[in-house]
Amino acid sequence: MAEMDMGFTPRGNGSNGKKHKKKKKQSFMQSVVTGLFPCKGDSTGEIIRKIVFLAALIILVVSLVMIAVYFMQFKKLGDNTADGTITDKTIVELKNREPTKENIEKLPEGSINEKYAELYAENNDFVGWLNIPGTNIDLPVVQTTDNDFYLHRNFQKQYEFAGTLFADYEGVISKDGMPQNTVIYGHNMRYKFQFAQLMNYKRNISFLKASPVISFNTLYNDNMYKIVSVFVTNIKEEHGEVFPYYKDIYFKNRDEFFNFVLEIEDRSLYETGVDVEYGDEFITLSTCDQDTSLDLRLVIVARKVRPNENPEVNTELIKRKTSIKYFDAYYKIYGNTWNGRTWDTSLVKGMDAYLEENGLVDKPKES
Numbered sequence: 001m002a003e004m005d006m007g008f009t010p011r012g013n014g015s016n017g018k019k020h021k022k023k024k025k026q027s028f029m030q031s032v033v034t035g036l037f038p039c040k041g042d043s044t045g046e047i048i049r050k051i052v053f054l055a056a057l058i059i060l061v062v063s064l065v066m067i068a069v070y071f072m073q074f075k076k077l078g079d080n081t082a083d084g085t086i087t088d089k090t091i092v093e094l095k096n097r098e099p100t101k102e103n104i105e106k107l108p109e110g111s112i113n114e115k116y117a118e119l120y121a122e123n124n125d126f127v128g129w130l131n132i133p134g135t136n137i138d139l140p141v142v143q144t145t146d147n148d149f150y151l152h153r154n155f156q157k158q159y160e161f162a163g164t165l166f167a168d169y170e171g172v173i174s175k176d177g178m179p180q181n182t183v184i185y186g187h188n189m190r191y192k193f194q195f196a197q198l199m200n201y202k203r204n205i206s207f208l209k210a211s212p213v214i215s216f217n218t219l220y221n222d223n224m225y226k227i228v229s230v231f232v233t234n235i236k237e238e239h240g241e242v243f244p245y246y247k248d249i250y251f252k253n254r255d256e257f258f259n260f261v262l263e264i265e266d267r268s269l270y271e272t273g274v275d276v277e278y279g280d281e282f283i284t285l286s287t288c289d290q291d292t293s294l295d296l297r298l299v300i301v302a303r304k305v306r307p308n309e310n311p312e313v314n315t316e317l318i319k320r321k322t323s324i325k326y327f328d329a330y331y332k333i334y335g336n337t338w339n340g341r342t343w344d345t346s347l348v349k350g351m352d353a354y355l356e357e358n359g360l361v362d363k364p365k366e367s
Contacts, residue, residue, distance in 0.1 A: 110175025
């Protein structure tokens with residue numbers, strides 16, 4: 001008994017007279033390490049459990065960092081736009097600054113808009129200034145050799161989640177002219193940033209009536225455009241028909257021109273009463289549509305005001321269409337159907353002949 005009181009185990013009792021080794025107590029940090037990371041002696045199931053847990057932990061940490069960066073970017077944007085505008089104060093100062101003779105001389109050949117000399121000096125990718133009266137869209141537009149660089153970079157080429165408005169690189173803006181369709185991309189940053197207010201064109205016909213004209217002044221020309229179409233389109237084949245509006249930058253012939261106009265008019269939420277004819281130039285504003293869980297695009301297409309044409313729009317002619325062309329996934333969710341072409345095709349000079357020649361006449365179905 002005395003042997004047992006002293007902590008020894010008598011021989012011949014199933015232990016071969018050996019002593020039990022007392023397990024060394026781990027520190028807190030050692031417990032954390034052995035609890036998280038695979039260790040010698042762990043079973044296969046325990047190793048798998050730890051690996052899965054570590055992977056989930058890494059994903060969580062990365063996600064939290066990304067969320068923090070996202071909100072920091074919004075705070076920065078908010079600090080820079082405290083006066084209610086959405087244009088960075090630095091850019092506003094550059095735009096309003098009296099251009100120096102030196103910077104004017106550095107403008108590219110053929111430039112006429114010396115007022116943008118300071119913006120061009122700050123960033124040689126600057127090609128123009130986009131403004132939609134009646135909205136907070138009053139922003140610089142850049143253009144480079146791809147459509148990725150400015151997705152999450154600001155005008156100073158620094159990382160910023162909201163990015164910068166940029167023109168599609170395939171439609172070169174230069175002293176030699178503009179593409180037949182200038183496509184400009186911008187994020188829909190909800191509430192007020194970048195192209196967020198374009199959503200109002202979709203949601204409210206009175207917004208279109210209040211702001212039916214777009215201004216896009218380049219280094220080489222001052223341009224105004226009348227809105228002819230506001231539509232929502234699909235970009236994923238699994239959701240149905242895809243309309244690649246962003247590829248229609250140059251029209252090789254009359255048929256390509258009429259096909260583009262036909263598509264944007266069929267899909268438009270409105271009839272705007274703005275006429276179109278072969279040879280017209282367009283501006284297309286593209287952003288994400290935030291109203292559904294589908295990956296959709298909201299697109300605004302406007303026709304360039306012709307020389308000596310009145311830039312004003314007769315807003316009394318603007319009305320909602322009764323038949324709008326969508327795609328399979330949209331029809332399944334909302335139950336809408338394409339009931340045939342109801343807009344006034346005579347507003348597009350030569351369109352009726354084009355439809356007849358190509359067997360594309362689509363009369364409205366009887367209700």
